[in-house]
Amino acid sequence: MTTNGHRKNATVWIQRFNPDFDRRPYLQPYSITARQGMTLLDALHEIKTHQDGSVTFRRSCRHAICGSCGMNVNGRNVLVCESPLKDHLDGKGRVTIRPLPFLPIIKDLVVDRAKFWEHYRQIKPWLLPPDDLPEREFRVSPEEVKALCNAEKCIMCGLCYSACQVVALNKGYIGPHALLKAFLRTLDPRDSAPGERLDIVADLTGVWRCHTIFNCIDACPKSLDPTYAIETLRNLAARRLAFEEERRERQARFGEPVEVGPPVRMEPTARVESPVQTGQRIT
Amino acid sequence: MTETITHDIIIVGAGLAGSWAAMATSRAGVQDIGVVSKLHPLRSHSGAAQGGIAAALNNVRPVAGTGPRGPLEQIPPGEEPVDSWELHMFDTIKGSDWLGDQDSIEIMVKEAPSIIFEYEHMGCVFSRTPDGRIAQRRFGGHSAPRANYAADYTGHVLLHTIHEQCLKQGVTFYSEWYCLELLVEDNVCRGIVALDILSGEVHTMRAKAVMFGTGGYGRAFAITSNAYANTGDGVAIAYQAGVPLMDMEFVQFHPTGIYGHGILMSEACRGEGGYLINRDGERFMEKYAPDKMELAPRDLVSRSEQTEIDEGRGIGDDGKGIYLDMRHLGREKIMERLPQVRDIALHFSGVDIIDEPAPIQPTAHYSMGGIPTDADGQALANAEGDPVVGFYAAGEAACVSVHGANRLGTNSLLEASVFGRRTGCAIAAFVKDGGELQPISGDPAERNRQRIGALMEREGTENVEAIAQELKATMTDQCGIYRTEWKLVAALETIRSLQERFEAAPIMDKSSRFNTDVLAALETQHLLSFSEVIAAGALARTESRGAHFRTDYPRRDDQNWIKHTLAHQSDAGPVLSYRDVVIDWEKYPPQERKY
Numbered sequence: 001m002t003t004n005g006h007r008k009n010a011t012v013w014i015q016r017f018n019p020d021f022d023r024r025p026y027l028q029p030y031s032i033t034a035r036q037g038m039t040l041l042d043a044l045h046e047i048k049t050h051q052d053g054s055v056t057f058r059r060s061c062r063h064a065i066c067g068s069c070g071m072n073v074n075g076r077n078v079l080v081c082e083s084p085l086k087d088h089l090d091g092k093g094r095v096t097i098r099p100l101p102f103l104p105i106i107k108d109l110v111v112d113r114a115k116f117w118e119h120y121r122q123i124k125p126w127l128l129p130p131d132d133l134p135e136r137e138f139r140v141s142p143e144e145v146k147a148l149c150n151a152e153k154c155i156m157c158g159l160c161y162s163a164c165q166v167v168a169l170n171k172g173y174i175g176p177h178a179l180l181k182a183f184l185r186t187l188d189p190r191d192s193a194p195g196e197r198l199d200i201v202a203d204l205t206g207v208w209r210c211h212t213i214f215n216c217i218d219a220c221p222k223s224l225d226p227t228y229a230i231e232t233l234r235n236l237a238a239r240r241l242a243f244e245e246e247r248r249e250r251q252a253r254f255g256e257p258v259e260v261g262p263p264v265r266m267e268p269t270a271r272v273e274s275p276v277q278t279g280q281r282i283t
Numbered sequence: 284m285t286e287t288i289t290h291d292i293i294i295v296g297a298g299l300a301g302s303w304a305a306m307a308t309s310r311a312g313v314q315d316i317g318v319v320s321k322l323h324p325l326r327s328h329s330g331a332a333q334g335g336i337a338a339a340l341n342n343v344r345p346v347a348g349t350g351p352r353g354p355l356e357q358i359p360p361g362e363e364p365v366d367s368w369e370l371h372m373f374d375t376i377k378g379s380d381w382l383g384d385q386d387s388i389e390i391m392v393k394e395a396p397s398i399i400f401e402y403e404h405m406g407c408v409f410s411r412t413p414d415g416r417i418a419q420r421r422f423g424g425h426s427a428p429r430a431n432y433a434a435d436y437t438g439h440v441l442l443h444t445i446h447e448q449c450l451k452q453g454v455t456f457y458s459e460w461y462c463l464e465l466l467v468e469d470n471v472c473r474g475i476v477a478l479d480i481l482s483g484e485v486h487t488m489r490a491k492a493v494m495f496g497t498g499g500y501g502r503a504f505a506i507t508s509n510a511y512a513n514t515g516d517g518v519a520i521a522y523q524a525g526v527p528l529m530d531m532e533f534v535q536f537h538p539t540g541i542y543g544h545g546i547l548m549s550e551a552c553r554g555e556g557g558y559l560i561n562r563d564g565e566r567f568m569e570k571y572a573p574d575k576m577e578l579a580p581r582d583l584v585s586r587s588e589q590t591e592i593d594e595g596r597g598i599g600d601d602g603k604g605i606y607l608d609m610r611h612l613g614r615e616k617i618m619e620r621l622p623q624v625r626d627i628a629l630h631f632s633g634v635d636i637i638d639e640p641a642p643i644q645p646t647a648h649y650s651m652g653g654i655p656t657d658a659d660g661q662a663l664a665n666a667e668g669d670p671v672v673g674f675y676a677a678g679e680a681a682c683v684s685v686h687g688a689n690r691l692g693t694n695s696l697l698e699a700s701v702f703g704r705r706t707g708c709a710i711a712a713f714v715k716d717g718g719e720l721q722p723i724s725g726d727p728a729e730r731n732r733q734r735i736g737a738l739m740e741r742e743g744t745e746n747v748e749a750i751a752q753e754l755k756a757t758m759t760d761q762c763g764i765y766r767t768e769w770k771l772v773a774a775l776e777t778i779r780s781l782q783e784r785f786e787a788a789p790i791m792d793k794s795s796r797f798n799t800d801v802l803a804a805l806e807t808q809h810l811l812s813f814s815e816v817i818a819a820g821a822l823a824r825t826e827s828r829g830a831h832f833r834t835d836y837p838r839r840d841d842q843n844w845i846k847h848t849l850a851h852q853s854d855a856g857p858v859l860s861y862r863d864v865v866i867d868w869e870k871y872p873p874q875e876r877k878y
Contacts, residue, residue, distance in 0.1 A: 019796075020794060021794070037544075037631070048799075049747070050746070053790065053791025053800035054792035054793075054794065060326050060328070060510040061326075062546055063630075064626070065330055065331050066322075066325075067325065068322070068323075106481060107796050107797040113323075117323075121450055126406065127447075129404050129406070135400075136340075136416075137399075137403040137404075138403060138404070142412075142415075145408060145410065153434075153436055153439070155439070156325050156443075190406060191406070257416075
């Protein structure tokens, strides 16, 4: 490894496989110059556009919101767009990029997600609102939103799914991504069919199949907690009738504002002062 | 031979515009819909929008006596509203620098609340006020807090919500299929040709109506917030098919892209109170927009930044950056309202915005121009407004035109949703009213197979990516924030020489399975095609308006230039014509645009 200011050489080992020609996947090394601030995705692009156009991978947004570029890097599932190259180089300047494990390979780093999407559709990811829609929005309190645990931020990248040992062993298991989505819809006070969804997930291909190994939490690039979601769904399934009754009661109160009281300020009223005086230099 | 696929309706693009259209047509009873997208629908770039979606809901108001940057509170029941569709309309018109069509703007702002409520009823997880209403924040160029938000993930939650509804409706998706050609003969649309990326097979897809919701063209610039996918494919394909493009010279530069990368730092950073600071530590916006400061519209803020940079007050190794300072917002507010932005700055700059200012720079962000349409998404064939029968467009790919010369933040999610929904209803009506499958001459699939075959076999010493890079550098330097005649002339020459050189750029991947190398070449071809239109329109427009700024013509010229640019393709390059802007001269006549 040579060092020259912000630049150094790196060897990117990429798992290659085109089922039309290759009998089995193999690793191919590419040498590149690692620039300051380069991400793993930048490195893949550098290789594809200037060395070997046949290297194939998915990507789009570049900032961890579209969920396209999940790959297995040095044995860990990551989104390559938000991963700095230098953080993944070993002492000899090497990094190994493979497709997400346990999914059929379409070509090189592109995997077949058909089952992944099928499981997502299986839990009916759409909200089923009550028949009587209000004229304006449903009143939902900030606490009720908080109870959804940010599950709406899931980008369906599949890092958790592909990291899950149960998915690897049991193709029937619908996986942490689908169960997290089921949690989101079931916990939403606007949903009128929580029981129906609990029926779907509370069987041996759903919440009871999870072995709480926590790989999903470890893999999630958005710091979400599918294991907690699964535990919650288990508890709700165990008291399904009571939960449905609670939901009906909650929905009967939709017309009213949540906790009407004196106006609550959303921000401190103190005047916002600049921390930087005009003309002052930032150090 | 591969099979010809037939649907009543084919929609290309599965972001907000395309998905809304699919859902609306399906709800209207036309169920035979095929949605073609080069990405899985949930990967669409609508999901990258961060700060909010505009609508005058009157859920919050500024606390009395705290000034334009003070805190907000929920409006107590029964108290006076602070916002209205009329205010939203005026802000949008002023933001557009009087190039937006005011009839379309009126439709958009009036339908805004209903679209937000519909999202909410479909399960969209918005942030909330303490009494449970949808939370709102300030945004640039808006005179009231009307950006309805879900933290800084607004586009993401909207996209997932609408996609789920499409699944519920049973819409057929062709994920990772790439549209190659729009089939128009005698001004009547007949379908498309599309490549199944996985298999490499090319199909003719016939339909009674085709809609494009294919997104913008920001990838023509070196520093951009846009996804790799945003190569303006739909715009270029329509242009090749003889459909004109409108107002392509209007490209929005967002003031806060991460320095060196261009990735978006939401305008919500400034909406929540962030400052822009130059090398000397000055909040320089007080020189350019003393009233609105950092919350002036994007064209003005980006130009102000560029002036600071050009005059030597930028930051960073090359002096092309500016600081975005949010430290005074405090950890709690940043973690609650701007979590994604904080992650982005951490990952791409190594900066924690809680403790340090983030280095940013202007970044090519939004395409105001596109396929001209009426307010029902019906594509127009010429300056007279004749329709291209059976062809529709909405969202960033279209130019309806509500954004005119400059879009206000949070109006794009709104536009894609409102006009996506309207277009869906219009297409459904077109099919129900007797829209028919039209005959197609020749074998378009075979024609495209041969085209791709020729592309894959060609030889030469050029490199597709090197050509794309040179184009992007040219567009940024010579057709960017500040433009002038000699630069635009030079840009046009460069673009034309790049178009020629492209013919000698070989494809490295010769396989048919999931060939993204071929896609990159086709996308580059699209960039080269519409970039010429951007530069030609910019050269012809001898005034400064909104995002189009000519240093040799620094004033707005209402006498000659309140008109839309239309460009038709020809062998000799774009042929320009002009179309009147719809203006209510009584109510909203052009004014000086000050913030």
